[in-house]
Amino acid sequence: MPENKPIDEKTKLQSETYKPISEREMEEEAASRSKTDKSKFKEPDGADERMLSNEDSKVSVNSEIPMKDIKIVMTEKNGDAKVEEEDEKKFGGLSKEELMKFANDPFWVRLRWFLFITFWVLWAAMLFGAIMIIYAAPKCDPPPPRTWWQVGPLAEVKDSISSEKMKSLTNIKGLIISFNDDPYQSVNDSHAVIQLIKDAQEAGKKVIIDLDPSTTNMWFEESQNNNSLYADYYIWKKPKYTGDVREPPNNWKYLNNTSSWVYSPKRNQYYYAPLSAPHLNFRNPAVAEEFAGVVKKFAKLGASGVRVRNAPLLLVDPNFEEETLITNKVGINIGEPGFFVPSKTRDLPDVGSLLFNWNKVVKNVTEGGPLMIDEEISKINSYTVFKNVVVDLPLLVNVFSKPNVTAIVQKLNETFKVDNIKWPLWKENNSSLPSDVVEIVTNLLPGATLVDVNTTTDAAISKIRDSPSIMRGNCDMYSINNDTVFGFIREIAGNPGVLVLLNTANKLATVNINQDIPPLSKLEEVTIQYYSQNYNVTEYKDIGAKKGVTDIPLAPKSVLVLQYVPKKE
Template identity: 30%
Template sequence: MSKEDVTLDVDSDKMVKEPLTLKDGESPSKVQFVNADGKNGEVNIITPPSPKKAGLSKEELMKYANDPFWVRLRLALFVLFWIVWISMLVGAIVIIIVAPKCPPSSKLKWYQKTSAYEIDVKSFVNGLLSKFDYFSDLDIETIVLRSFLGERFTEINPKIGTFDEFDKFIEKATQKNKKVILSFDFRYTSTSHEWFNKSVNLDSDYIDYYLWKNASTNGKQKNWIRNEARNNSDSYYYVPDIGGIANQDFAVLNITNPRVKNEIREVIKFWKSKKVNGFIIENADELIPSELFEDAQNKNIEFLQSLRKYIYTKVDVTGKTGFFIDVANDSATNTYVGAPTDKISDLVISDFFRKANKTTNGKGVKEIIKNYYDSFSHWPKDSTKYGPWTGCRLSRSDKSLKSQVGEDHLSIFLMLFYMLPNCTHILTAGDEFEIDNIPNWSANETNWSTNVSQAILLKELTKMRRSNIDSLLMGETKYPIDNDDQANSDLFSIARVYPGFKGLLLIANFGEEKSIKLENANYLSGEGEVIIVSEKEKPMPKLGKVDLKAELKIGRKQAVMIQYGPIE
């Protein structure tokens, strides 16, 4: 019997477990074990052979190290490595230099790049909730809601809608990528407001919520209204001018009262919880009546700055909520824009462009625009490229654009509006229609359509604005035509130029057909393209290529938008 055929009968329970150790001189392939009966057994264990040493010895390596062939190869690879490395470095530098830079508009906030549409709300269900396709068709990005509040600042007028409908509106706006801004006038409340009733009853917490006095001896006499119910005393409360008339159904709040300031903060906090994107404080320069307070302006500014700080430290620490102010007097815009390092708000809304009327010509338009922007003298000249940033409103709900500038100039002013520098364009509902009165925002009363000529022009302008946002919002402003020449007084031109981007040139003719030549405008490239015309039936010049160095004919009461190649 061979060794492989031997079978050992081992009782594992009686086995004595010992370390498998070798005795001196025994082979590592041989292991001995002992059972409980003292019988020894042997088993052979096959172990793998020891591996052979790999690689070259030092002597062999030195032989190759000194070999001329390997010396030359190593040197060639060393040189090649540095050539490749330097080439990659040079390539990276070239890419950084020649690659398109981040567009300048990337530095702007959302409210600076947006195109806003302001609405006096009449209904949520019959009006706003059904108009999102309309907003999208006009390329409107932001919706400003006005005149929708109820008795309190945290209520919705029940005739307009409910909070459920408002929430649905906000939800739909978010789905459609629209921003929503709410506009408030915190100057006064109605005399039926609970605050006023408590003030009349001399509630200690509300006694100074409004402006009271015991005798009508100062301020506008017509604005002081007697209220005998106030503790049977000879008390007068101050009322606001609404539509030029002292309205005794309303009472002016005392914004200097810390409790009133806190009430306003709570209002902002409440509506922010409804996921709105920004707030407009209306008549911000008249929150505290200047006829009653000598330092009214400073008090106004102090309150506005504190409210802005509250929003960004307590309500929205991300800084994405817009805080805007709307001044009642255009002359106050210069003051309320603040300074580059001392802002009062994120945006000041001005109606300066409403100074234009039916008789304004090209020279008059240039004066209105230049006077407005030149008024910001306290801003460094190099910083006006990025600010001060203002909101520019073309019209208001109390007066349509057509009734303001006339039917002949309607399209011209709309095109001019979209060329204004450093401003957020705010349209009033109805600017896109050739109407005399702003329509009611109830779908049952007015048929809104984007197929009328003015609305079609507006769509072209909003599309143009989006595709040329860097030149329009950040570009330098030029005036190619000299209006001092009486022959050119009916003409107006404005060019927006930003290095590396296509420029835009607008030429408007407020008079009869004229021929012009832009000889001294070296910032204009030789060839341009007419992309928008105010006159659709008989445009002059027509859409298409145009030589900017040649004589151009501009038709009667027409305006043309020309895009030209980038100037480095």
């Protein structure tokens, strides 16, 4: 049994008298104290400090922590308070007086000037850079206006035309005049063609001189004598022998069912002469340069362009291979020119490069005049360099003599989209349509027209042709009304569009624009702009009148020109 020790009096007194005070009691006591009149409390007189012990007083008096750096924080628990020391004094910035002490300090003055100048230098540099970027950026320049030979029309004239007649050709922009003599020979001012060029200049007309570069006798004797300078100016080939029989080098034939080769006893060789005259060898750069000199000569005499005759025959196969025979061609006898496929003597692949170089010469010496050829292109690849046709105004002949509208649309789509011919020369001599109908249609399609010298173009159609939609616009073509109506639209952004409707049939036709021409499916109205002489539908002959887009009547073999405002998508 454990020993009972006596209880200390002091311990006993503490255990008997201590009673924990609840938070509620403390809150009530604090509330009661707040209600007490403040006047009952005396100002502190320092007695509390005097009642402190010496040790406590020493801490309070001798502490290095100033009272203003002491923060008393009340805690939520039991109303306790704790004392915190602020780490450091907060910086409140310099006063105006303090700042002014540095205003005239040399260091700060220089720094301010440096920053000021640097800012404006950088600002000016950025402004200059922006200006240079705008200046150096690629420009979206408007396309250049069409040249005189692109606007047209052009007309072929004989050297017998009078100066009075020439002055009366007010609507024709350019005249094509043939020079039938040897162009390589010297020409003086008394020549009839040169006089005609001068008359044309006085009448304000441009002249395109028509030349045949393929033949000349100018250097033939020297070449026949095997002169080293001119030996290769013409096309020479040794003969073939069958036993003792001398024969031409190959089966090339052209005119009158005769060989294209002529034997020269002096040189003991055959020379190539498909046009009954010695043919120049344009694979020799010196010969090609000789014709470039001819172009420059006629430019000095007043010509503004050149048309080349017999362009398909300019080059021949350098290997002199035989032509291929055709065994199933009806109506052609063996040995006749048409019996052979002219792949070795006509439209050779590199003829385009030859014409391309001549075209550059023409452009340089005539201030942008055309280089044309007088035959319709039958093998487009031979006249293409860098995917572009190298001759200007490639000829399109009698397109509207085709049997139906589908054939017309097919031919034109092939020309514009497959062959990449953007601006052809229209020549229509054989058509079942009235001449003014053909004239209207060809004037509003892409390209220039080749007209008879006596043709007078209506001023109204010339005005329509000069519009941006015709000169620069796209061209979409359609076969309408069971292949009897040819329709096409010309349109460029920002300008009214032009719709042309041609009825090729011998009876009245009607067109519903919304249904027949898909790009105009949302069109609501059109404006009458022009019509051919034989258009006889009275209610559609009011120029400038607005009409609906359904059941538009077209008289037989007539054309109607309409204007419309394109609908924005």
